[in-house]
Structure formats: structure tokens, C-alpha cells
Amino acid sequence: MRFHTRKWVKPEDLNANHTLFGGRLLAWIDEEVVLYCIVQLENPKVVTKHISEINFVSSAKQGDIVEIGLEVVKFGHTSMVVKCEVRNMMTRETILKVDSITMVNLDKEGKPAAHGKTHVEYVRNRIKND
Template sequence: MRFHTRKWVKPEDLNPNGTLFGGRLLAWIDEEVALYSIIQLENAKIVTKHMSEINFKSSAKPGDIVEIGIDVVKFGKTSLTLTCEVRNIMTRETIISVDTITMVNLSEEGKPLPHGKTQIEYVKDRLEK
């Protein structure tokens, strides 16, 4: 799993229990997988179609640093399916895992658009072309 983004848990990210609010964490995940998909599919028009079961395994407290990891599961004709894990850097525990997140590539009209991609591409490799 490649960990791309780190987030610092601040007071505004907390639930009434004083731990990281799950909704905030899901928003961070959704944003990160959208950015990752936009870069992979080279199209800014990407939407989240589906998230599988979300499994909360531990929590994070104020001041903790969490990191979001993403891997590609498969390339579909118009979609990209990812897996995600968020872990607490301070405790080394997994906070949440999402088995599959499906992102869909869209046309200017908002319809699913074939992207023609079949494997992960890295920006450095695109620059060498």
C-alpha cells in the first residue's frame, strides 16, 4: 500500500467522544482517492460511485498524525477501483480500512467515459515520454 497523505488530527476534527470523527475521516479518504484518480486517469471529472463496507478498527486523538494509503485493485473500462487504509503514525494502528472504492471517469456531459488506462502510471514516467 502506498501512503500518500498525512493529516494532523485537530480539535475541529473531533467527535463528542474526543476522538477523530468518522465523517471527517471519510471526507479525507474521498478527497484523497478523487485526487489519486484524477491524476491516474488524467481527467478532472471523476466521481465516487461506490464504497464497500467501512471497517473502523481504532481511533485517533487530538495531535495524532494519520496517513492515508491507497492501492489500485483494478482498472475498469470507465472506472478505477481502489482499496484504502488509514493508519495512525503515532500508535502504528490501522484506524479504518475500505476494501473497495469505485471511482468513475466522466465526460463533459457527466456520462461515464472510457479512459483507456490499464495500469498505474507515475508522473515521473509521463514526464519521460
């Protein structure tokens, strides 16, 4: 799993128990996944279609740093499926795992569109060196 981003847990990210609010973490995950898929599919019109069971196994508190990791499960005709793991960098514990997040590539009218991708591409391989 490649870990792509880190987030610092701040007071506005906490729930009534003074731990990381699950909804905030899910928003961070959704944003990270869509950004990753936009880059992979080379299309800014990508949306979340499905998120499988979410398994919270630990938490984070104010001041902790969480890291979001993604791995491509498969490329569909119009979709891309990734899995996600979030871990607490301070405690080294896994916070949650999501086995499947399905993202759909859209055309200009907002309809599912074939993307033609079959494997992960790295941005460094797309950049032309003169």
C-alpha cells in the same frame, strides 16, 4: 500499499468522544481517492460511485497524525477501483480499512466515459526530461 498523504488531527476534527470524527476521516479519504484517480486517469471529472464496507478498528485523538494509503485493485472500462488503509502514525495502529472504492471517469456532459487506462502510471514517468 502506497501511503499518499498525512493529516494532523485538530480540535475541529473531533467528535463528542474527543476522538477523530468518522465523517471527517471519510471526507479526507474521498478527497485523497478522487485526487489520486484524477491524476491516474488524467481527467478532472472523476466521481465516487461506490464505497464498500468501512471497518473502523481503532481511532485517533487530537494531535495524532493519520496516514492514508491507497492501492489500485483494478481498472474498469470507465472506472477505477482502489482500496484504502488509514493508520495512526503515533500509535502505529490501523484506524480503518476499505476494500473497494469505485471511481468513475466522466465526459464533458457528466456521463461515464472510457478512460483507456490499464495500469498505474507514475507522474515521474510522464515528465519529459530535456
